[in-house]
Amino acid sequence: xxxxxxxxxxxxxxxxxxxxxxxxxxxxxxxxxxxxxxxxxxxxxxxxxxxxxxxxxxxxxxxxxxxxxxxxxxxxxxxxxxxxxxxxxxxxxxxxxxxxxxxxxxxxxxxxxxxxxxxxxxxxxxxxxxxxxxxxxxxxxxxxxxxxx
Amino acid sequence: xxxxxxxxxxxxxxxxxxxxxxxxxxxxxxxxxxxxxxxxxxxxxxxxxxxxxxxxxxxxxxxxxxxxxxxxxxxxxxxxxxxxxxxxxxxxxxxxxxxxxxxxxxxxxxxxxxxxxxxxxxxxxxxxxxxxxxxxxxxxxxxxxxxxxxxxxxxxxxxxxxxxxxxxxxxxxxxxxxxxxxxxxxxxxxxxxxxxxxxxxxxxxxxxxxxxxxxxxxxxxxxxxxxxxxxxxxxxxxxxxxxxxxxxx
Numbered sequence: 001x002x003x004x005x006x007x008x009x010x011x012x013x014x015x016x017x018x019x020x021x022x023x024x025x026x027x028x029x030x031x032x033x034x035x036x037x038x039x040x041x042x043x044x045x046x047x048x049x050x051x052x053x054x055x056x057x058x059x060x061x062x063x064x065x066x067x068x069x070x071x072x073x074x075x076x077x078x079x080x081x082x083x084x085x086x087x088x089x090x091x092x093x094x095x096x097x098x099x100x101x102x103x104x105x106x107x108x109x110x111x112x113x114x115x116x117x118x119x120x121x122x123x124x125x126x127x128x129x130x131x132x133x134x135x136x137x138x139x140x141x142x143x144x145x146x147x148x149x
Numbered sequence: 150x151x152x153x154x155x156x157x158x159x160x161x162x163x164x165x166x167x168x169x170x171x172x173x174x175x176x177x178x179x180x181x182x183x184x185x186x187x188x189x190x191x192x193x194x195x196x197x198x199x200x201x202x203x204x205x206x207x208x209x210x211x212x213x214x215x216x217x218x219x220x221x222x223x224x225x226x227x228x229x230x231x232x233x234x235x236x237x238x239x240x241x242x243x244x245x246x247x248x249x250x251x252x253x254x255x256x257x258x259x260x261x262x263x264x265x266x267x268x269x270x271x272x273x274x275x276x277x278x279x280x281x282x283x284x285x286x287x288x289x290x291x292x293x294x295x296x297x298x299x300x301x302x303x304x305x306x307x308x309x310x311x312x313x314x315x316x317x318x319x320x321x322x323x324x325x326x327x328x329x330x331x332x333x334x335x336x337x338x339x340x341x342x343x344x345x346x347x348x349x350x351x352x353x354x355x356x357x358x359x360x361x362x363x364x365x366x367x368x369x370x371x372x373x374x375x376x377x378x379x380x381x382x383x384x385x386x387x388x389x390x391x392x393x394x395x396x397x398x
Contacts, residue, residue, distance in 0.1 A: 070377050074324060081320035086312050107312075112306070114312035118320065 078118035086111010153337035157261055157330070167285060178265070180222055181257045185246045214242065215377065218383065224388040226394060233390050240269060241383040248375030252368065260378075261329040263322060270322035273386045281393035292396040328378045332371045339364045 090107025094100040161174040196211025204212055218238045222230050244260060251258025259265050281289040293310040294303070342360035346353040 025296040070181060070328075070374070073328060074320075077324045077327065078316075081316040081323060082313060085319055089312065089315075093293045110308055111312050111316075114309045114316060117309060117313050118316060140183065 044074060075119050075122055078122045079115040082113075082115020082118050083108065083111045153334045153341065156257070156333060156337060159262075173250075177257050178259055178262065181247070181250065182258050182265075185243060185250060185259065188250075189242045189246055192276075197324045200359075207229040221380075221383055222387055225384065229394060230387065230390060233276075236272075237383060237386055237390070240273070240386055241379055244269070244325065244382050245376065245379035248379055249372075250373060251329065252371050258329055258333055260325055261333055263326040266322040267318065268325040269325075269382075273321065273389055274318040276322065277389045281396060284393065285396055289396050294393060317389060321382070325378050325382050328374055332367075332374050335363060336367050336371060339367060361390040372396075 086107045086109075087104060089111070090104035093103035093107065097103070159176045159178050161176055162180060163175050165173045165175050167173065192207065193211055196207040196209075199205055199208055201208065213240070218241050219231070219234060222234060222237050226233070247259040247265075250256050251261065280290075293307050293314065295306065295310070298306050339360050343357045343364065346357040346360065349356075
């Protein structure tokens with residue numbers, strides 16, 4: 001409120017100045033008002049920014065809870081996709097080379113392994129947010145080391 | 150009781166022509182896809198027509214959807230991923246609009262058909278494969294060869310990696326399709342309980358309140374799922390595109 005009244009008084013001052021054609025003081029008053037306005041705007045922005053951050057993190061939490069089912073669905077579909085693709089490749093190799101049933105058996109197991117890797121990546125266990133680009137130092141290496149020891 | 154699968158039936162509207170003995174028909178699915186594209190186009194053109202500094206409702210909607218997708222893309226792929234923005238934005242808007250339209254009664258849900266979601270997922274898959282090969286050349290195959298693996302186990306790991314890569318379009322498409330299919334069937338089954346109980350007279354109508362409440366709640370859930378699955382589809386697209394740009398580091 002104080003600012004507002006001061007602004008008003010400045011406004012009347014300015015009008016008086018203008019009528020007197022006293023430009024320098026007019027500009028000084030204007031720049032003072034501008035800097036005050038800047039100051040207040042930046043304060044308001046800061047407040048709004050923190051509020052927005054808070055609400056953003058809250059909504060993220062909420063959506064994370066709501067998407068628990070979606071997450072479960074994602075993980076299961078990753079596993080199933082791996083097994084399906086592995087089996088399909090094995091079946092194709094069997095048909096092509098008539099090696100039934102060995103191709104299907106081998107590739108179903110490999111597909112299962114691929115599905116488990118998919119799930120681990122999707123769950124973020126094997127480093128990163130499911131992106132295989134972060135693979136190199138992933139868990140398989142650690143598993144291998146553990147097996148060696 | 151009404152057949153809960155009936156809503157997914159494809160009906161021919163008219164025949165466009167024949168290719169190699171196969172009939173190419175314009176179906177209700179095609180009609181809804183055209184409607185979806187028309188709605189998105191209208192929304193975007195209407196939203197960007199005013200170009201005012203203080204956006205109106207339409208402009209806010211257009212700007213929000215733009216910023217949402219561009220933020221998702223930037224955060225998971227980086228600034229250079231913005232060259233894929235048209236693809237990702239188109240996918241997001243198409244899937245989201247298809248899912249949302251599907252909730253309206255008597256409409257057809259395009260994304261509840263695996264052939265549609267598989268086509269979308271294969272578009273992403275082939276984009277990743279072709280662009281990855283074009284940009285990185287043979288280095289792209291580093292994606293399948295993680296370093297730090299002992300040589301005797303490497304062939305097995307490479308085969309597993311390749312299968313893992315090939316399974317992406319499957320899981321990518323099945324997730325969206327299964328979510329929409331399961332959600333719509335559940336909704337239909339609960340809604341048919343209302344009518345079924347209603348045929349038992351006054352007591353039945355009193356009992357029908359429960360499935361009616363459930364149907365209402367499920368519709369709200371479906372609204373969430375519609376948005377969530379569109380978002381998941383988009384973010385997975387971004388993760389896969391990231392591989393095309395930076396394979397294997």
